[in-house]
Amino acid sequence: MDDTILRVDDIQKFYGNKGNLTKAVDHISFSVRKGEFLGIMGSSGSGKTTLLNCISTIDTVTSGHIYVEGKDITTLHGSQLADFRGKKLGFIFQDFNLLDTLTAYENISLALSIAGTKPSEIQKRVPQIAKALNIQEVLNKYPYQMSGGQQQRVAAARAMVTNPAMVLADEPTGALDSNSSRMLLTMLTELNEQLAATILMVTHDAFSASYCHRILFIKDGQVFNELHRGTDTRKDFFAKILEVVSVLGGEQNDLI
Structure with a gap:
């Protein structure tokens, strides 16, 4: 049985005109299996966010195709x-x-209302996802009445309640302190392991990336390298990520 959720097939994304053409994404292809936690790494301007924007349909591809659950979303x-x-x-x-x-x-x-879900189904699903993320006690509270961690989990519940094919996170720890970052990354791991969420996370941070199963390194709009965690501990995987980052060169400080 084919459990491929996402297939990116030779996509390109260009900006500008012939006189001044920027190839933000340049012939990228890869697949993601159901339940995978994929990290996409690269320095600023590498094309990683443009790639995510094409997958999320925020941006349109210049050429190539993107399939989600077998459906060509570029059409x-x-x-x-x-x-x-x-x-x-x-x-x-x-x-x-x-x-x-x-x-x-x-x-x-x-999120369910926007998707056109029946009220009876909403009343069933919200408590279910709240229980899974251990936030039942804050369901009647407003954001200002919650801790940062509780707000994180409510945001994750909103992302997961529609049973999406994929969860997309663009630099989710970018504005967080180290403790909050760890909490968020632990929660993404829980979503992945307990709810079988397929997660694509763009990051320039090696520590965040070490939580993933697999990492694609993007450089100049192309896939430069790929790492699989396999049976490595997170600490060992982190060390391997830093090795690739050092080979990537360029903006070292932007990648660590």
Whole structure:
């Protein structure tokens, strides 16, 4: 049985015109299996965020194809695109993006409402995801009444409640202190292991990347290297990531 969730097939993304052409993504191909935790690493300007934006349909590819659960998403337009984003993708942002005037329950249920889920199904699913993420006690609280960690989990619940094919995280620890970063990365690991979430995380941080199963290193819009964690401890995997980062060269400080 083919458990491929995502297949990126020879995509390119160019900006500018012939006189001044930037190849942000230059012939990239890879696949992601269901339940995989994939990291995408690279320095600023490497093309990693553009790649994620193409997968999330925020950006359109110049050429090539992207398949999610076998469907070519590069052919979607208008309401089909909105439907795909609402039902197939979950997003985790570094600043949580919770709505201050809504309770945790309302923030989580909003994702289902937008996807057109029946109220009876919403009443069933929100408590289920809250239990899985251990946030039942904050469902009736507003964001300002919660700790940072609780807000993180509410944001993750919102991302997961629609049962998305993939959860996308762009530099999710970028604005967090080390303790909050560890909490978020531990939570992403829980989502991956306990809820079988397929996660794609863009990061320039080797410590964050060490939580992943596999890492694609992007340089100048192309896949420069790939690392599999396998049976390595996170500490050993971290050391291997740093080795690749040193070979990548360039903006060392931006990658560590």
